[in-house]
Amino acid sequence: MNSRTTSSAESVRSAREVFTAISGLIVGMFVAVLSGTVVSTSLPVIVADLGGTQAQYTWVITASLLATSVTTPIWGKLADLVDRKLLVQLSLILFTAGTVVAGFSTDINMLIAMRVVQGLGVGGLMSLVMVAVALIISPRERGKYMGVVGGIMAFATIGGPLLGGFLTDVWGWRSNFWVGVPFAILALVLLQVTLHLPKPQNVKVTIDYLGTGLLAVGVSGLLIWVSMGGQQFAWDSMTSYVLGIGSAVLLVAFVIVELFVSEPLIPLSLFLGRTFTLSVVASIAIGVSMFATSVFLAQYFQLARGATPTESGLMTIPMIVGQMGSSIIIGQLVSRYGKWKGWMMLGSILAVVGVSLMATLRYDTPFVLVATYMFVLGAGLGMVMQNLTLIVQNDTPPQQLGVASSGVNFFRTIAGTIGVTVMGSVLATNVAAYIKDGFAGFKPASPDELEALKALGSGDVPKVSDLPETIRTVVESAYGHGIADAFFIAVPLAVIGVLAIAFIANKPLSTKNSAEQLRANAEESAIEVAGAEVGAVTGSIRVVDGEDDRPREAAESVR
Numbered sequence: 001m002n003s004r005t006t007s008s009a010e011s012v013r014s015a016r017e018v019f020t021a022i023s024g025l026i027v028g029m030f031v032a033v034l035s036g037t038v039v040s041t042s043l044p045v046i047v048a049d050l051g052g053t054q055a056q057y058t059w060v061i062t063a064s065l066l067a068t069s070v071t072t073p074i075w076g077k078l079a080d081l082v083d084r085k086l087l088v089q090l091s092l093i094l095f096t097a098g099t100v101v102a103g104f105s106t107d108i109n110m111l112i113a114m115r116v117v118q119g120l121g122v123g124g125l126m127s128l129v130m131v132a133v134a135l136i137i138s139p140r141e142r143g144k145y146m147g148v149v150g151g152i153m154a155f156a157t158i159g160g161p162l163l164g165g166f167l168t169d170v171w172g173w174r175s176n177f178w179v180g181v182p183f184a185i186l187a188l189v190l191l192q193v194t195l196h197l198p199k200p201q202n203v204k205v206t207i208d209y210l211g212t213g214l215l216a217v218g219v220s221g222l223l224i225w226v227s228m229g230g231q232q233f234a235w236d237s238m239t240s241y242v243l244g245i246g247s248a249v250l251l252v253a254f255v256i257v258e259l260f261v262s263e264p265l266i267p268l269s270l271f272l273g274r275t276f277t278l279s280v281v282a283s284i285a286i287g288v289s290m291f292a293t294s295v296f297l298a299q300y301f302q303l304a305r306g307a308t309p310t311e312s313g314l315m316t317i318p319m320i321v322g323q324m325g326s327s328i329i330i331g332q333l334v335s336r337y338g339k340w341k342g343w344m345m346l347g348s349i350l351a352v353v354g355v356s357l358m359a360t361l362r363y364d365t366p367f368v369l370v371a372t373y374m375f376v377l378g379a380g381l382g383m384v385m386q387n388l389t390l391i392v393q394n395d396t397p398p399q400q401l402g403v404a405s406s407g408v409n410f411f412r413t414i415a416g417t418i419g420v421t422v423m424g425s426v427l428a429t430n431v432a433a434y435i436k437d438g439f440a441g442f443k444p445a446s447p448d449e450l451e452a453l454k455a456l457g458s459g460d461v462p463k464v465s466d467l468p469e470t471i472r473t474v475v476e477s478a479y480g481h482g483i484a485d486a487f488f489i490a491v492p493l494a495v496i497g498v499l500a501i502a503f504i505a506n507k508p509l510s511t512k513n514s515a516e517q518l519r520a521n522a523e524e525s526a527i528e529v530a531g532a533e534v535g536a537v538t539g540s541i542r543v544v545d546g547e548d549d550r551p552r553e554a555a556e557s558v559r
Helices: 004-012 015-021 023-037 043-049 054-079 084-103 108-134 139-171 174-178 181-194 207-228 239-261 268-272 274-304 309-315 317-337 341-358 365-395 397-437 447-457 469-502 513-539
Strands: none
Touching: 015 023, 015 139, 023 108, 023 139, 023 181, 043 054, 054 108, 054 207, 054 397, 084 108, 084 174, 084 181, 084 469, 108 139, 108 365, 108 397, 139 174, 139 309, 139 317, 139 365, 207 239, 207 397, 239 268, 239 447, 268 274, 268 397, 274 309, 274 341, 274 365, 274 397, 309 365, 317 341, 317 365, 341 365, 341 469, 365 397, 397 447, 397 469, 447 469
16 A cells, blocks of 8 residues: 555656756766866867877877776666665766866876776766666656756757867866866765665675676777777787787677676676667667767867867857757657657658768858758757667666666767777878878968978878968868768768667557566565465465455365
């Protein structure tokens, strides 16, 4: 009786009560995403100020991505075993500590180390927020709340570079790291006061240490190989062979270990379900477009159109409006009508159209058209990304909620990192070729032009605003065309995303949240166990009839 009353009360909570309960989670997610984007426009200034090399510049980015990618499934698995609220708070504390110390960095190595600590915390927040939301809100109602979360993520992803450029210009680059600290402290307070999550079932906690180690080293080696190959070492070098082959062997060993351990880090049984497998494929395909947008849009506006960091952030507003608006609006519609398949199909098709349009960019494309392209792509991504996690959670047993949710994020992050790295390699190669073709037969007419040509020949990223007009046009054209070529790589992946979503079963959204499902399962198990024990001991069936509820023999009750 009490459990029914509790469930009923939970199911009729108002939107205000639910938002109060998840307010700390929303703020924590905002801080996590903002931390990765706010420094993107100021990294050249940061690395130069700390005396870092180009190789260390790469590591500042890669270190955080590595830590986030590797720890995402680990946090997800822990969420199925131990106190989730404690895990959320721990990940937020880790992130905040790494962020504060990063702002005090005295050399580039200290900054890289703190970016690793930041990545550990972000990996937890990205995994655990979705798990906590699923425990509180049913899939049918979850769409509108996850739409808000997705909109906030979009705002932090696209708006971070704008904020970072402004802070760097006004208060210096160290403020980029400290701007999120007040939000992190606020999130910790809100989490302590408002977040109440059910404890996991009382089971013995078993950690897959071997699988964790194999996954961490294998994924790290793979990302290092992809991100640095062709730049820090040749693709056909011994270093490349060791990293590539060694990573593949370790990942194969990880899969084998997961088949035999009692508590696998990523249960391979999840891939037997069509919804999870196709959602992972779609998340990988669509995720590359999302990562590429956040990385290459700033470069397009600064290197192909000569904008400042602050101006390039302002120019991405159509992308923010498209992604944030569609995420919130479609989330509301999914919750109201319970229909998700049509919206996700529409979103995946818009993503294909948007990426295809971005592949036509040039340095002189009218901004009205660029804004339209960004809006279309943003709207498509906003309709798909959060709903992919929603349908996976809707089709996953509550006991595997953490590992399933983090699994989707894990594969999306890995694929997005690899995809962006490959696209960046294509960009660098094609830009060099376009610049070479553009200056074929060109003869410098002044010392400034000669100096600019020498600087371009060094391979460093140019400061477009300082280039002579005759050279600037060629460089902007090269970057505009090269960035369009990079987006072209994402087109077939986006098409694969459409096909994957098309074949996902159109399963109705449940009206029970995961906590209620866990309670129901526990009650059913208790009833079954009690019934089995009674039957085994007495061999009788309980019959309630009037005032007499004493067990009678089965043969007697049939009379």
